Every structure is written in structure tokens, then in C-alpha cells.
Amino acid sequence: xxxLNTAMVEQYRNSFLQEVEANVEEGEWVKMCMQCGVCAGxxxxxxxxxxxxxxxxxxxxxxxxxxxxxxxxxxxxxxxxNCIARCPRGLPIxxxxxxxxxxxxxxxxxxxxxxxxxxxxxxxxxLNKKGRVNELKLGLSLYFMNGFGEGVKTxxxxxxxxxxxxxxxxxxxxxxxxxxxxxxxxxxxxxxKKAHELEDARIQKSGN
Amino acid sequence: xxKKEYSFYPGCSSQQGASSSNMQKSVETMCEELDxxxxxxxxxxxxxxxxxxxxxxxxxxxxxSARNIALSEQHNTxxxxxxxxxxxWLATREAAERFHEDDGLMAETNQALAEAGLKLRNETPIxxxxxxxxxxxxxxxxxxxxxxxxxxxxxxxxxxxxxxRPFGIAGESFENPMxxxxxxxxxxxxxxQNYDKKVQCCGGALAFSEPEKSQDMIKTIIESAYDSSADLxxxxxxxxxxxxxxxxxxxNQRHNTKxxxxxxxxxxxxxxxxxxxxxxxxxxxxxxxxxxxxxxANK
Numbered sequence: 001x002x003x004l005n006t007a008m009v010e011q012y013r014n015s016f017l018q019e020v021e022a023n024v025e026e027g028e029w030v031k032m033c034m035q036c037g038v039c040a041g042x043x044x045x046x047x048x049x050x051x052x053x054x055x056x057x058x059x060x061x062x063x064x065x066x067x068x069x070x071x072x073x074x075x076x077x078x079x080x081x082n083c084i085a086r087c088p089r090g091l092p093i094x095x096x097x098x099x100x101x102x103x104x105x106x107x108x109x110x111x112x113x114x115x116x117x118x119x120x121x122x123x124x125x126x127l128n129k130k131g132r133v134n135e136l137k138l139g140l141s142l143y144f145m146n147g148f149g150e151g152v153k154t155x156x157x158x159x160x161x162x163x164x165x166x167x168x169x170x171x172x173x174x175x176x177x178x179x180x181x182x183x184x185x186x187x188x189x190x191x192x193k194k195a196h197e198l199e200d201a202r203i204q205k206s207g208n
Numbered sequence: 209x210x211k212k213e214y215s216f217y218p219g220c221s222s223q224q225g226a227s228s229s230n231m232q233k234s235v236e237t238m239c240e241e242l243d244x245x246x247x248x249x250x251x252x253x254x255x256x257x258x259x260x261x262x263x264x265x266x267x268x269x270x271x272x273s274a275r276n277i278a279l280s281e282q283h284n285t286x287x288x289x290x291x292x293x294x295x296x297w298l299a300t301r302e303a304a305e306r307f308h309e310d311d312g313l314m315a316e317t318n319q320a321l322a323e324a325g326l327k328l329r330n331e332t333p334i335x336x337x338x339x340x341x342x343x344x345x346x347x348x349x350x351x352x353x354x355x356x357x358x359x360x361x362x363x364x365x366x367x368x369x370x371x372x373r374p375f376g377i378a379g380e381s382f383e384n385p386m387x388x389x390x391x392x393x394x395x396x397x398x399x400x401q402n403y404d405k406k407v408q409c410c411g412g413a414l415a416f417s418e419p420e421k422s423q424d425m426i427k428t429i430i431e432s433a434y435d436s437s438a439d440l441x442x443x444x445x446x447x448x449x450x451x452x453x454x455x456x457x458x459x460n461q462r463h464n465t466k467x468x469x470x471x472x473x474x475x476x477x478x479x480x481x482x483x484x485x486x487x488x489x490x491x492x493x494x495x496x497x498x499x500x501x502x503x504x505a506n507k
Contacts, residue, residue, distance in 0.1 A: 079258035120262025172225025187324030
């Protein structure tokens with residue numbers, strides 16, 4: 001979506017904060033951050049973030065558009081909600097991080113081979129196919145996401161875990177053929193198509 | 209006691225042959241014992257959990273939950289929605305709150321739902337099974353059902369993240385929730401006092417995409433249980449249960465540890481204490497056998 005990216009750069013030339021407020025889920029909260037850093041100290045993967053949340057918020061206000069959107073920091077969010085529970089200003093930080101990650105993906109700015117981005121995308125595709133997640137196919141697609149050779153290696157490494165799940169009937173081989181899903185699949189897909197259209201239209205409009 | 213009825217949202221991992229089918233089995237047994245009727249939301253779909261945000265923007269993601277709530281309001285009218293999966297509960301309740309706050313989003317989701325003839329009224333409370341146990345049934349009734357007290361078992365109550373934050377259970381603290389310990393005590397077992405990893409993150413979905421980072425966190429959860437001489441860990445969350453149970457061999461290989469700590473659901477403890485068999489309690493679906501709990505179940 002480089003075209004959309006160009007349109008957004010053009011439209012919000014002077015204010016990345018405004019762009020985030022208009023286009024990122026819960027983005028209107030960003031300006032409320034008071035830079036206390038409780039979020040950074042509360043994050044279970046805090047040391048894996050190049051820019052912890054409060055830094056991301058300050059970078060947004062400072063107009064560091066590319067540094068923020070092409071960062072892999074927000075993809076380190078485990079959705080533990082510690083930051084939300086502790087933020088003294090009540091910012092929905094988890095949701096803002098998810099929103100920024102999604103917006104970066106929409107604009108095509110995610111760093112190459114970001115594993116959580118790949119997994120998140122596979123999860124979304126998997127659930128939309130039949131309305132419910134097919135755990136077996138999701139697991140396999142994840143092992144093979146970096147090509148066949150590495151996929152075989154990962155599968156071997158994970159073999160014992162898979163066997164344990166099979167033996168305890170917490171994984172089912174027949175899920176590879178069809179598997180669980182919603183009955184009204186066509187209705188489900190019509191709903192999702194419409195939801196995507198409405199959201200895409202809203203964001204397109206914001207870039208024009 | 210009058211039969212209580214709820215509109216039940218099991219979620220993908222609770223289906224037959226899925227990773228928390230053991231939770232589903234044990235919850236069904238628990239509900240039989242407590243005279244609780246759970247009516248599945250007909251044709252429910254996935255909630256997108258907390259990892260669907262990559263491809264799923266706000267409206268498509270929340271619309272998944274809107275469809276479930278709308279189906280529940282249509283078919284299980286007047287019944288509270290109850291979920292056993294932390295992520296299902298969280299996603300559904302978050303969606304309901306967002307639609308309450310944002311009229312534009314509510315209008316758009318209804319526009320999407322209309323494509324399949326559905327309508328969201330958004331008047332239904334979205335609850336966790338643990339809320340039902342504590343608020344609607346109560347420790348006293350639960351204690352009264354105990355036929356086989358879990359005597360001699362030391363249990364680390366691992367609450368995890370999403371059952372605890374951002375909503376949690378009313379009246380409990382985010383940092384040190386006590387309800388799981390109280391439940392363990394009610395069942396006649398011995399809760400680990402001051403289990404310091406009770407609300408530590410297990411990595412959630414990142415256990416798949418960032419395995420080493422996640423396993424480092426999981427290691428601390430298990431280590432702390434051993435340090436407190438726990439016989440087993442109990443949790444309400446299907447992701448916590450799976451992550452903490454199934455990667456122990458890999459952690460052992462990487463760190464030269466000898467972990468073999470069973471991780472069970474609260475519902476499995478209740479089933480055994482209520483006098484049900486190991487099979488009814490889904491103990492046969494443990495990857496790491498809960499030996500001492502099985503012994504009690506086989507008495």
C-alpha cells in the first residue's frame with residue numbers, strides 16, 4: 001500500500017500526531033501521555049523494545065513518522081495489559097500498540113520477516129477462511145513461514161510437542177482436511193467483506 | 209437450587225480435537241455438578257483473540273464479536289454471555305464496550321451485520337466463567353459440593369494476564385488477585401502463599417513467534433512454583449495452560465532444568481473434588497500427568 005502511504009505523507013505533512021489520531025485505533029489518546037515510563041517498566045518484554053511505549057508516544061509528537069511506523073517495537077506486545085492496568089492517565093496502551101502495528105502493516109512499512117507480524121497475519125487469514133481458527137493448519141503454516149527447508153527443521157524440533165498434543169486428543173489430524181468452521185460461511189464472509197470495505201473507505205477518505 | 213442458564217461462548221481452542229478441549233470437557237462436568245446450563249451461541253465465530261490485529265483493523269476485528277453477541281441476543285435472548293477462554297472473554301467484552309462508546313462504530317458494525325440479516329443491540333453482559341462461580345454461585349455453595357477434599361495438595365494459583373487485566377474480577381487487585389487461592393482453599397487443598405509469578409505473562413501468542421523470549425518468561429513461572437514446593441500449577445486461562453505445560457521439555461533442553469510440573473484448570477480441580485472421575489475431569493488429556501490429583505480422583 002505504498003500509494004496510501006504517499007497519500008498520507010502528503011495529507012499530514014505537518015503533523016504525524018494528527019495522522020495517528022485520525023487513522024490509528026485509539027490514536028486520539030497519544031497526546032495524553034505524560035512520559036512517566038510506568039508502561040516501559042511494566043512490560044514483560046520491555047528489554048526487547050527498541051522504543052518503549054512512552055518513547056513511541058513522544059516520537060509521534062515529534063513527527064518521527066518513519067522511525068515509528070517501521071519500528072518492530074510494537075510487535076513485541078504480548079497483550080498482557082499490564083501497561084493499561086497501571087497507566088496513571090488511563091491510556092489504552094495495548095490497543096494503541098496494536099493499532100500502530102496494524103496501521104504500519106496497512107501502509108506496507110513493517111520490517112521484513114518480523115515474526116509476530118507474520119504470525120498475526122496468518123492467524124487473521126486462518127480464522128477468516130472458515131470463521132474459526134484451525135489450530136493444526138495455523139501451526140503448520142507458521143513452521144513453514146520461512147520456506148520449506150527451515151519448515152522441516154522447525155517441524156522436527158516441534159515433533160515431540162505435536163505428538164504430545166495428538167496423544168492427548170488436543171490436536172486432531174483430520175483438521176487438515178476441512179475441520180471446524182461456521183455453518184453460515186457465506187453470511188460470515190459477507191459481513192467481514194462489508195466491514196473491511198467500510199474501514200478501507202474511511203481511511204482512504206482521510207488520506208485525500 | 210434453581211438451574212442457572214447462560215449463553216456460552218466456548219471459542220476455537222475449546223472445540224473437539226483442539227488445544228483446550230480438556231478445559232471444555234472439565235467445564236462441562238463442573239457445570240453438571242453445579243446445576244448450571246450452558247447454551248452454546250449457535251454458529252459462533254472466532255473473536256480474533258489478541259493477535260488478529262495484524263490483518264484485522266478495528267472494525268473488522270470488532271465485528272467478529274458483534275456477530276457473536278448478535279447471534280446470542282437473537283437465539284439465547286436475555287442470557288448473559290459467558291466465556292471460559294480469557295481471550296474470548298476479553299475480545300468480546302472489549303468490543304461491547306467500544307460499541308457503547310462509539311456510535312459511529314456501532315452504526316458501521318450493524319451495517320456489516322445487516323449483510324447476513326443480523327442486528328447488534330449490545331445489551332448483553334459479557335462475563336467470564338470465574339465471575340459466574342464467584343458472583344452467582346459463591347465459595348460457600350462450591351465448598352458444600354466438595355466430596356473429596358484435595359488434602360495434601362500444594363497448588364500454585366497462576367492467574368495469568370487476560371483473566372486479570374484490564375477487567376479482572378470485581379473487587380480483586382490486578383497485582384495480587386486472591387480468588388484462585390480462595391478457590392483452591394475451598395476445595396481443601398493448600399494454596400501456595402505469595403506465589404510471586406501469579407500474574408506473570410507467559411508470552412501469549414508470542415510463544416509461537418518469539419519462542420525464546422516467551423520460554424524465558426515461562427521458565428520463571430515454573431521455577432517459582434518449584435521454589436514454593438508446589439505439586440502443581442492451576443490456571444483459568446487456556447493459553448497459559450498450554451504455554452506453561454507443553455514447552456517444559458524444550459526449556460529443560462535449553463536450560464538444563466528438570467521441569468515436570470503439571471498445569472491444570474480450576475475446573476479440573478473442582479471436578480475431582482466434587483467426586484468425579486479422572487476421565488470426567490479430563491486428566492487423561494494432560495501432556496504432563498497430574499499424578500497426585502489423579503490419585504485422589506482414583507480413590
